[in-house]
Amino acid sequence: MLTIERVHKRYDVSHVLKGISMEVPRGQSILFRGENGSGKSTLLRMICGLLRPTSGRVRWMDGLEKEDQRTIGYVPERFPQLNMSPYEYLMAMGRIQRMSDRDIQGRMDELLGLFRMEPYRDQRMNGFSKGMLQKVNLVQAMLLRKPDLLVLDEPLSGLDMDAQRKLQQLLMELHSEGTALMMVCHESDLLDSAAERIITLERGLIVGDELVTVSESVCGTERIESVERKEKLLRMESACARIVCCRVGEELRRLLDAHEGVVMLESYEEGEECETHCKTHYISIEVLTSASDGVLRLILEGAGSVMSVQQISADSARSTGIMENEEDELCASH
Numbered sequence: 001m002l003t004i005e006r007v008h009k010r011y012d013v014s015h016v017l018k019g020i021s022m023e024v025p026r027g028q029s030i031l032f033r034g035e036n037g038s039g040k041s042t043l044l045r046m047i048c049g050l051l052r053p054t055s056g057r058v059r060w061m062d063g064l065e066k067e068d069q070r071t072i073g074y075v076p077e078r079f080p081q082l083n084m085s086p087y088e089y090l091m092a093m094g095r096i097q098r099m100s101d102r103d104i105q106g107r108m109d110e111l112l113g114l115f116r117m118e119p120y121r122d123q124r125m126n127g128f129s130k131g132m133l134q135k136v137n138l139v140q141a142m143l144l145r146k147p148d149l150l151v152l153d154e155p156l157s158g159l160d161m162d163a164q165r166k167l168q169q170l171l172m173e174l175h176s177e178g179t180a181l182m183m184v185c186h187e188s189d190l191l192d193s194a195a196e197r198i199i200t201l202e203r204g205l206i207v208g209d210e211l212v213t214v215s216e217s218v219c220g221t222e223r224i225e226s227v228e229r230k231e232k233l234l235r236m237e238s239a240c241a242r243i244v245c246c247r248v249g250e251e252l253r254r255l256l257d258a259h260e261g262v263v264m265l266e267s268y269e270e271g272e273e274c275e276t277h278c279k280t281h282y283i284s285i286e287v288l289t290s291a292s293d294g295v296l297r298l299i300l301e302g303a304g305s306v307m308s309v310q311q312i313s314a315d316s317a318r319s320t321g322i323m324e325n326e327e328d329e330l331c332a333s334h
């Protein structure tokens with residue numbers, strides 16, 4: 001459904017996303033985790049098409065390539081105190097999405113009722129509390145009954161317990177009907193039960209990617225184990241190598257990207273062709289100590305060349321981009 005390929009985002013001097021690559025099968029539900037400022041909201045905005053990557057690309061497939069072929073509901077992190085009523089606002093939002101007035105009113109009544117917001121339907125929102133605004137924010141994103149994708153940035157923010165539970169149930173219903181979910185949520189495990197995959201970001205990089213399997217237990221669905229760990233392992237290692245700069249062909253770059261224990265930090269394409277008649281890339285990677293021998297062998301056997309390497313502790317891993325720590329390099333050139 002959706003492929004994110006080596007996406008970078010820079011704002012002036014700040015490098016916010018440092019080479020995000022992932023594939024999202026149609027209808028998957030993903031929970032993004034990570035510390036403040038790790039790049040979660042930036043990534044979500046990019047997936048919605050609100051931000052353009054500085055480099056790399058976000059591609060839709062499976063018949064959803066064109067913008068007017070897909071429907072995306074988006075719950076932004078902050079919702080403004082508008083000088084209009086929920087009714088006026090939601091009617092306008094529904095019409096923008098080419099819904100009929102009848103459909104908008106039916107869905108609006110259903111959702112405002114669910115969140116106990118009917119008494120406030122015609123009041124101006126500039127006097128609303130944070131939680132009330134958040135409920136209107138959620139309703140606007142879910143006006144369309146079955147969006148292809150629902151993107152929720154901190155959807156629980158300000159909600160009371162009753163509304164949190166109802167939201168969780170609503171999301172699970174939407175997901176079971178085929179809507180993909182992408183959620184950022186800090187404070188609660190409530191949304192975990194709606195997620196099939198948990199992705200952890202750290203300083204603009206994916207450092208954890210787990211598929212969550214669920215099994216039916218006597219008392220309902222229960223999370224039992226997570227599978228597919230990759231970069232997360234890096235956190236547990238006391239040291240890992242950073243290959244600061246390495247020159248590789250396209251095939252080798254792909255092999256390294258998919259290699260267990262390797263995190264791609266940067267990748268720059270070069271115009272000229274290498275011996276194997278494919279594009280040449282300059283890449284920067286971090287490699288788990290236990291995987292480093294195998295990775296080096298792969299690079300050399302694949303006609304790549306390593307131009308510099310440094311040893312780093314896991315704590316300082318993933319903190320900087322290509323060539324920023326040149327003075328710390330331990331060895332250079334093969």
Ligand SMILES: Nc1ncnc2c1ncn2[C@@H]1O[C@H](COP(=O)(O)OP(=O)(O)OP(=O)(O)O)[C@@H](O)[C@H]1O
Binds near residue numbers: 038041043
């Ligand atoms: N428009 C912008 N201009 C400059 N810097 C920005 C802009 N938007 C985001 N940033 C910076 O990008 C970094 C990542 O921000 P982002 O909001 O994506 O993080 P986040 O993981 O969602 O954080 P939080 O959990 O606090 O919401 C931050 O350092 C932020 O200051």
